[in-house]
Amino acid sequence: MAAVLVGQFHARDAEGRVYSVHEFQESIPSADGFTGSEPVVTYKLAIGDRVSKVSETEFLLVQSGTTLIREPEHTVAS
16 A cells, blocks of 8 residues: 655644644555555644544544644735
């Protein structure tokens, strides 16, 4: 099973602390040894703690049960 980093974003908890969340796609081999057709997306903090996706903007730290809200992406005007 191989995990590839496909994204990164920041999220805040209720107390305003900012967390760096990494998004990974994992290829899971099927029983015949070939890669399955549907990759699995997982989330982890930069320090390795597991994160569960609740909705598009809400995430949950698995170990502590802390709710995180994804920060909006900032675009730079040219």
